[in-house]
Structures are given as C-alpha cells and as structure tokens.
Amino acid sequence: MTARDIKPCPQNDADPLLISYLDAIVALTCQREALGLTTSLIDSLCQHVRAERFRLLAVSNLDRNDELDGSNLQGAVVRDWLEPLSVPVPIRYDQDLLACARTKNRISRKLPGMKGRRLILPIMGVGHVTAMLVIEGMRAVGGEDEVLARLLQIFSNQLYLLSRNELDGLTGLHNRQSFDERIKHLVLSAGHRDRRAQSYVAAQQNCLALFDIDHFKMVNDKFGHLYGDEVLVQFARLMSRAFRHQDMMFRYGGEEFAVVLIGIAPEASVPVLDSFRRSLEAYEFPQIGCKTVSIGVACITPGESVDTTINRADKALYHAKLNGRNQVCCYEALVAEGKLAPVTVATGDIELF
The missing domain is CATH 3.30.450.40 (GAF domain)
Structure with missing residues (x-):
C-alpha cells in the first residue's frame, strides 16, 4: 500500500x-x-x-x-x-x-x-x-x-x-521495548553521520546510564505497592526535570531506569549523574522519607554490540551497589583504575537480558 x-x-x-x-x-x-x-x-x-x-x-x-x-x-x-x-x-x-x-x-x-x-x-x-x-x-x-x-x-x-506503545503506563517514560529498539538503533548507527537528525544524534559521543533505586523492595514490603508506585512516579518526574530534552529516559524494569545521555563523554557524565543522585537523596517521598539510587554508566562505542554496551553499564552499576550504594560508577574509570575487569566484546545478536 x-x-x-x-x-x-x-x-x-x-x-x-x-x-x-x-x-x-x-x-x-x-x-x-x-x-x-x-x-x-x-x-x-x-x-x-x-x-x-x-x-x-x-x-x-x-x-x-x-x-x-x-x-x-x-x-x-x-x-x-x-x-x-x-x-x-x-x-x-x-x-x-x-x-x-x-x-x-x-x-x-x-x-x-x-x-x-x-x-x-x-x-x-x-x-x-x-x-x-x-x-x-x-x-x-x-x-x-x-x-x-x-x-x-x-x-x-x-x-x-x-x-x-512505547511509553510505560505508570511513569510515562519510555518502556523496555522502546529501550531495546532505540539503544540498538543508536549503537548500530554510532559513528555514521548524514543529514538526518537521528544520524546526527548517533554521531555524537553518547553514554548509557543504568539506575537502581536502593532497597526499593523494603518500600513495597513495609508500606505496600501503592507507595512503591508513588516512588517510581516521583523518581521519573525527578529524572525528567534533571535531564535534557534530547536525553532518552526509560523505565528499564521494576525499580530500574535508564538514560541515554546525548553528546556527553563518560568522564563528563559522572558529575551530571551525581547531581541527579544528590537531588534524589535530598527529596522526601510522602510517608517514606528519603531514598537513594545507585548508578552505572558506560560509553556507547561505535561498532560494538548492544549487549556489550548494556553489560558494561550493568557491571558499573553492580560495582556501585556492592561498594556502598548511593553513588555513580563509570565503567571506563573503573577499568582504568584496575577495579573492574574489561568486558569482552560480544558478537552476534544474542540478548543478555
């Protein structure tokens, strides 16, 4: 047709x-x-x-x-x-x-x-x-x-x-299906630039950040899922205020969120993400009080697979959670400091998550 x-x-x-x-x-x-x-x-x-x-x-x-x-x-x-x-x-x-x-x-x-x-x-x-x-x-x-x-x-x-079909019904952010499609498009087209806007975005140095609300299960267990949902909604609103219009924000799953930072190098992304972390730490949720978040970030590298990019950001997030939570960890910095073993490049189209 x-x-x-x-x-x-x-x-x-x-x-x-x-x-x-x-x-x-x-x-x-x-x-x-x-x-x-x-x-x-x-x-x-x-x-x-x-x-x-x-x-x-x-x-x-x-x-x-x-x-x-x-x-x-x-x-x-x-x-x-x-x-x-x-x-x-x-x-x-x-x-x-x-x-x-x-x-x-x-x-x-x-x-x-x-x-x-x-x-x-x-x-x-x-x-x-x-x-x-x-x-x-x-x-x-x-x-x-x-x-x-x-x-x-x-x-x-x-x-x-x-x-x-791309929005999460609770938070209004893009959902996991949208994340899978957009991050794949961005990674596969990274480094290739033409006159179209999407290629312009892909040609920038971009980063993927993964967020995990610390001890979120305790909120649901102590206060109930209604209060837990309210935390997720307010968390999404704080994200929308903290990040730019061009950055891509997603509810990754459960209490996990993701942001693609457009045109920002890994080292420059840490203070941006830490500013959000501090604003969340200072925010008081009704009945619940303050919550914190652990964040892992990694560079979206041209020519590498989606799996590799996600795995690197996830490794940085896991390191943040294992080492006290409520912090931002950058994959590239952790590798350079010898605190994290490099993630080998994944091949093929097998999804890790």
Missing part, C-alpha cells in the same frame, strides 16, 4: 504535499521511527511550500497544570526538535509562540524586514500543545493553510500512535 491508496479528502486527492508526506508515513510508521516522521515532514514542506525557513519547536518543562489547561506557560521552553543539542529558549521570549501554545490556534503575522509572513501552527498532544511548526517568510500561493493544518493533524496522530 502507498500513500496514493489513502484518500483523506476527495477534493484534495492529488495534493502533492499530502501525497509525498503520506508516502513517508506509510514506510516510517512500520519502523516505529518518530524522528524519521519529523524529518520527512520538513522534507515534504521544503519541496512543496515556498518559504525562507522551517522550524519544528518542541515545548518542554511543562508542569502538570500547564499540560492540562495551558494557563501558565511562563516556565516552559522551546527547542529545535531536529537539532538535539540546541539551546532551550524560554517560550515567554516570543509572544507569538506563547500565544500559540496557550490558545492552541495558529498565529500568522507579517514581520518587519521579512518577505512573506510568519506562520506558527500548533502540534497537539493529549490536551496540550507539544510542539509548533514555525514557517518564516512564507509566500502564499493559495490553499496552503488548510493543507498544512491537515498535514500536522496527520503528523500529530502518527506521533501519538507511535508513543502509545
């Missing part, structure tokens, strides 16, 4: 923008590749919409109340979706972006010195704006606004469908 077999609206069957983008969606949805959908969206726009510049801005740092009603977005930031290492910009610095996120309506304005107009279109999540498409210097030919609105509706629907 191709996009030409999908007829979203009879009067627009032949619209080249929708046809080209739907073709990409059919292929990429099968791959469960959300970043691929975003790059295909921009590619389709570049080919069929006359404008000076396209930007896809993700909205983050939202509190729960902001997500529900959009009444207070002053603390939210926007980042370039296709540039993982882009600097976050407070949304309040751009009143048009702020208005779009609040009203959930498109904003069109003719800016001084710009040929054409600036069009901002909201991309909806569940009840709130998760991203915005910004088209600068757009020169209207006729009918683009309607086509763009329908295109973004398709785009947001596809992202939602992809995310439903």
Whole structure:
C-alpha cells in the first residue's frame, strides 16, 4: 500500500504535499521511527511550500497544570526538535509562540524586514500543545493553510500512535521495548553521520546510564505497592526535570531506569549523574522519607554490540551497589583504575537480558 491508496479528502486527492508526506508515513510508521516522521515532514514542506525557513519547536518543562489547561506557560521552553543539542529558549521570549501554545490556534503575522509572513501552527498532544511548526517568510500561493493544518493533524496522530506503545503506563517514560529498539538503533548507527537528525544524534559521543533505586523492595514490603508506585512516579518526574530534552529516559524494569545521555563523554557524565543522585537523596517521598539510587554508566562505542554496551553499564552499576550504594560508577574509570575487569566484546545478536 502507498500513500496514493489513502484518500483523506476527495477534493484534495492529488495534493502533492499530502501525497509525498503520506508516502513517508506509510514506510516510517512500520519502523516505529518518530524522528524519521519529523524529518520527512520538513522534507515534504521544503519541496512543496515556498518559504525562507522551517522550524519544528518542541515545548518542554511543562508542569502538570500547564499540560492540562495551558494557563501558565511562563516556565516552559522551546527547542529545535531536529537539532538535539540546541539551546532551550524560554517560550515567554516570543509572544507569538506563547500565544500559540496557550490558545492552541495558529498565529500568522507579517514581520518587519521579512518577505512573506510568519506562520506558527500548533502540534497537539493529549490536551496540550507539544510542539509548533514555525514557517518564516512564507509566500502564499493559495490553499496552503488548510493543507498544512491537515498535514500536522496527520503528523500529530502518527506521533501519538507511535508513543502509545512505547511509553510505560505508570511513569510515562519510555518502556523496555522502546529501550531495546532505540539503544540498538543508536549503537548500530554510532559513528555514521548524514543529514538526518537521528544520524546526527548517533554521531555524537553518547553514554548509557543504568539506575537502581536502593532497597526499593523494603518500600513495597513495609508500606505496600501503592507507595512503591508513588516512588517510581516521583523518581521519573525527578529524572525528567534533571535531564535534557534530547536525553532518552526509560523505565528499564521494576525499580530500574535508564538514560541515554546525548553528546556527553563518560568522564563528563559522572558529575551530571551525581547531581541527579544528590537531588534524589535530598527529596522526601510522602510517608517514606528519603531514598537513594545507585548508578552505572558506560560509553556507547561505535561498532560494538548492544549487549556489550548494556553489560558494561550493568557491571558499573553492580560495582556501585556492592561498594556502598548511593553513588555513580563509570565503567571506563573503573577499568582504568584496575577495579573492574574489561568486558569482552560480544558478537552476534544474542540478548543478555
């Protein structure tokens, strides 16, 4: 089946923008590749919409109340979706972006010195704006606004469908299935760079960190699973605040979590992870009090297997737990200090976990 077999609206069957983008969606949805959908969206726009510049801005740092009603977005930031290492910009610095996120309506304005107009279109999540498409210097030919609105509706629907099966129902982080797929993609493509965003991420020096909440079983045994679940939820929220938008966060299993730190070398990841460890240690969970976490981190090395990467991070985590818990251990540093034997490179596709 191709996009030409999908007829979203009879009067627009032949619209080249929708046809080209739907073709990409059919292929990429099968791959469960959300970043691929975003790059295909921009590619389709570049080919069929006359404008000076396209930007896809993700909205983050939202509190729960902001997500529900959009009444207070002053603390939210926007980042370039296709540039993982882009600097976050407070949304309040751009009143048009702020208005779009609040009203959930498109904003069109003719800016001084710009040929054409600036069009901002909201991309909806569940009840709130998760991203915005910004088209600068757009020169209207006729009918683009309607086509763009329908295109973004398709785009947001596809992202939602992809995310439903990738998120952990309790914490809202990506689940273990998503972890397996994404870490495999990142490891296999590490060191290979092309113009697409996912290859840009893969070309950076990235690290895998594994987290294990210390003595979590005691929480369930003493207070019950309801309080244990609350610890997991709050732990995930602390992670979301501590790490960057481009970092990939997962519930790895039970009380175990994982983060892929994008563009950070192993030695630089330790203070970042230790900052999170200290913030968790200082946080008081209702009825339970304070909890600690043990963390192991290892570099994602180009050309090596997924199993090897996970095994190295797991060895560092195990070392942290055996030597007092509540600490961050880096695999590369432990090997250099002679405290840990090197993990031999695994071959083949056999999963260790």
